[in-house]
Amino acid sequence: MAGVYISYPFCAQKCSYCNFASGVFPKDLEPVYQKRLVDEIRSTEWKFTPETLYLGGGTPSLWNLGELEAVLGALPGGPWREATMEAAPGSLTAERVKAWRRLGINRVSLGVQSFVEREIRRTGRKHTAAIVASDVALLRAHGIESINLDLISGLAEQTRESWEESLDCVLRLEVPHVSVYILEVDEDSRLGAEVLLNGQRYGARDIPSEDQQADFYERAVERLAEAGIARYEISNFSRPGAESLHNLKYWKLEPYLGFGADAHSFDGKWRWQNVEDVKDYALGGVPQQRILADIENEKYWVGLRLSEGIRPGDRFEQEITNLVQDGLLEWHGDRIRLTSRGVLVSNDVFQEFLG
Ligand code: SF4
Numbered sequence: 240m241a242g243v244y245i246s247y248p249f250c251a252q253k254c255s256y257c258n259f260a261s262g263v264f265p266k267d268l269e270p271v272y273q274k275r276l277v278d279e280i281r282s283t284e285w286k287f288t289p290e291t292l293y294l295g296g297g298t299p300s301l302w303n304l305g306e307l308e309a310v311l312g313a314l315p316g317g318p319w320r321e322a323t324m325e326a327a328p329g330s331l332t333a334e335r336v337k338a339w340r341r342l343g344i345n346r347v348s349l350g351v352q353s354f355v356e357r358e359i360r361r362t363g364r365k366h367t368a369a370i371v372a373s374d375v376a377l378l379r380a381h382g383i384e385s386i387n388l389d390l391i392s393g394l395a396e397q398t399r400e401s402w403e404e405s406l407d408c409v410l411r412l413e414v415p416h417v418s419v420y421i422l423e424v425d426e427d428s429r430l431g432a433e434v435l436l437n438g439q440r441y442g443a444r445d446i447p448s449e450d451q452q453a454d455f456y457e458r459a460v461e462r463l464a465e466a467g468i469a470r471y472e473i474s475n476f477s478r479p480g481a482e483s484l485h486n487l488k489y490w491k492l493e494p495y496l497g498f499g500a501d502a503h504s505f506d507g508k509w510r511w512q513n514v515e516d517v518k519d520y521a522l523g524g525v526p527q528q529r530i531l532a533d534i535e536n537e538k539y540w541v542g543l544r545l546s547e548g549i550r551p552g553d554r555f556e557q558e559i560t561n562l563v564q565d566g567l568l569e570w571h572g573d574r575i576r577l578t579s580r581g582v583l584v585s586n587d588v589f590q591e592f593l594g
Pocket residue numbers: 249250251252253254257258259261262296297298327350
């Protein structure tokens with residue numbers, strides 16, 4: 240079954256580590272974006288009725304409720320089996336959560352990143368651990384139990400102790416799903432660019448070493464597993480049955496349609512991507528050319544992200560043998576999967592299948 244993704248790239252601030260096509264834009268761009276979004280959804284020839292919905296891209300939890308309703312009303316089908324709202328801690332109100340429920344939202348992903356105030360402030364975010372706890376309580380009070388909390392390993396001033404504190408807070412909240420990312424250093428985020436330039440803004444000199452970041456990640460794997468929250472994808476952990484149905488579609492190569500700036504789509508055969516620039520999109524920028532997907536190949540670098548691994552075909556026999564010998568892949572019955580060491584260097588592993 241297929242999914243639908245909608246990008247709302249507007250944020251209250253641009254976080255230092257963020258490499259999405261999101262940000263703070265002029266207020267008058269929003270109605271133009273909104274109209275384009277509804278037009279794009281309405282003009283789509285739907286070959287399927289989506290069973291999952293994901294609202295992301297920026298801070299959709301700030302979306303004006305009337306406009307959000309108009310966008311969701313343009314979609315075929317619903318109610319969805321799973322409908323996720325990405326939310327910034329501190330942006331939830333009883334009115335909003337009640338309306339989300341009414342519109343069919345049944346899962347919320349809170350972009351917490353850290354529970355430690357000095358780390359949060361360095362990213363440009365404004366929440367506290369108490370705000371996250373009250374957001375979780377508010378969601379539960381309105382019947383939304385399916386909650387994800389995001390954490391990032393590698394933030395400025397993060398230490399072994401502060402990482403344990405964030406993990407303590409996550410576990411205390413007893414949510415069914417957690418995502419743990421390792422900081423991405425690239426030119427698309429202000430922090431990443433500063434690190435690459437060897438500068439000092441945004442705490443670029445205070446981020447933990449790559450080894451420490453990997454240690455923090457492994458500690459999260461261990462502590463979450465002890466609490467019954469198992470890794471099912473490199474960055475995603477859940478209690479049994481609480482996996483994200485929408486995100487699983489990406490890794491299982493199932494179709495999804497994306498709407499909004501920078502949204503990606505895959506119809507089971509073709510892949511395409513909308514223009515990245517928010518203004519260009521709002522003003523009618525057309526998507527990039529479609530690319531025919533090579534599903535047999537893609538499963539080696541998309542499907543292998545899953546802990547269950549993949550059943551290999553008859554390609555890459557030599558690469559698989561080498562990676563197994565190097566301790567980065569292992570056989571599990573007739574499937575191959577990343578080892579714990581392979582997970583930490585997964586991009587290098589995937590590279591072997593791209594050449
Ligand atoms: S991390 Fe989230 S809230 Fe911050 S700028 Fe990126 S999309 Fe917006």
